Amino acid sequence: MVTIFQHDEKRRYLTDMLEIKGDGEVTIGQMAFPDTCLEIKSLQRNIKESTKGTFFAENNNMHFE
């Protein structure tokens, strides 16, 4: 029975990970001010102008939407 609960916990953790956009995600709901440095995996971006949205890494590229 304990094994079932452990598997269930792991299943929830992995499902939760797969709900993330790409291979790592940063979501800014209202505003990211300049001099914010984003790094997802080994991809970097310095925010120079105020912005909002979701940054995520996929296929060695940082995407923004």
Added chain:
Amino acid sequence: MEIEKNEYFLLEELDNSLYITMYQKGFSLLTFNQLIAKHPRINLNRFKELRTAITSGSGEKVHIGDFKPEIECTVAADKMAAFITLNCTEEAFTNERTYFTSEILNCLHNHSVKEGIRMDILSGPLTVNKEILIARGKEPVHGQDAVITYFKRSVRKPTIRDDGKADYYDMNFLDEVKMGEWLGEKIPATKGTPGKTITGEYVVQKNGKNKKLVFDQKTVEACEENGKIVLRALRDGVVETVGGKIQVGDHLIINGDVGVETGNIEFNGSITINGTICENYSVKATKDVAIESEHGISHCDRIESVTGDIYIRGGIFGKGKSVVKAGKNIYVKHANECFLEALGTIHIGYYALGSHVKANHIIADEKNGKLIGGVIEARGKVKAAIVGNRLERRTIIQVAGFDRKKVEKDLKETLLEYKANILKMEQLKQKIEIFDSIEGETNVHQKFQYEQLKKPMIK
């Protein structure tokens, strides 16, 4: 037996078959309807032969249908109902009611119907030439499955509210119970009662399925109360579910501050501090830690939960040295210049300012949550309303990321193992149910087998 005779034909019955001998042509086929109304036992089913006989008027005896019995009885395939049809005229039935009643009973007897005869229908106004339900078997009453209810633990979801004077960061965190308090119950399965067919055979009922209450026998007891089995706490503590088992965990409540009076706290269980943690003091628990003071914590040394969550209602001012570390999640109103680390998720109500925040996921409130300055390190995702500030304070957000394909593969394997375990458990449950159904009739060997089977279920 002669049924009807006129100048056109002779209608007669022979061995329950109906024959017509036409002497001459000219009889209208439609006139047969009146004949049927007059003789309800007539059942014309060979229309082609009848038509040929009428049109030819050959004088030959022709088989044109059947002669129905006066009382027809049919028994349903499941033997749970019997029907009769009175093939007679209303007038005949009214005039010979006693005779018909007796014949109905004879007919039922001949069909072995001996249970559930509806005497109310039999003595009531019966309709002729229509199927009447005359006997109904007793349906079995199936037993109800056991119903289990457990104490519903609070969902850890912080809420943010602003009453105009102050902002509050609230959450139902630990569920405290006192000794003897209700933690769950089972309404036992019922056995039901057998039914009976109209021919007198018993119909076996399905007994309700038993279910097991899963609880820790050291901290929870099962008592029988008013026909139910009720789970009650054997001591004061917090309600926990570990491996599917409900239990009462150790709980230390400090009604004040952690400071000179208490010293540093280290506890095997969960801790609730209704005050704050004074400068340079630390708190460590193996399970959850809640710091309920609305004024927050200033300059404490360290707060640690080895395997559980940490909830800081009022936020923390760390002066660059306070460390908060959790085995699962951290819920904090705000964090100023401190180090937060969790293996699960860090939830921030208002802001993290100049702090080092490290977790699997970091979620700041979507309306109020700000991440200003410092380093935010996550494995999966970071969410916030605002990052940085107008003064353009440098804020570093690092997401280590993960290998999606590997996670997908892991999930697939986990699901397969999970499914296999569930199947195994279901098979065990079925075997246990068999033993449960013969409870009290088992021998020593069977009892041993039963106990062996139950072991993996309660582990």
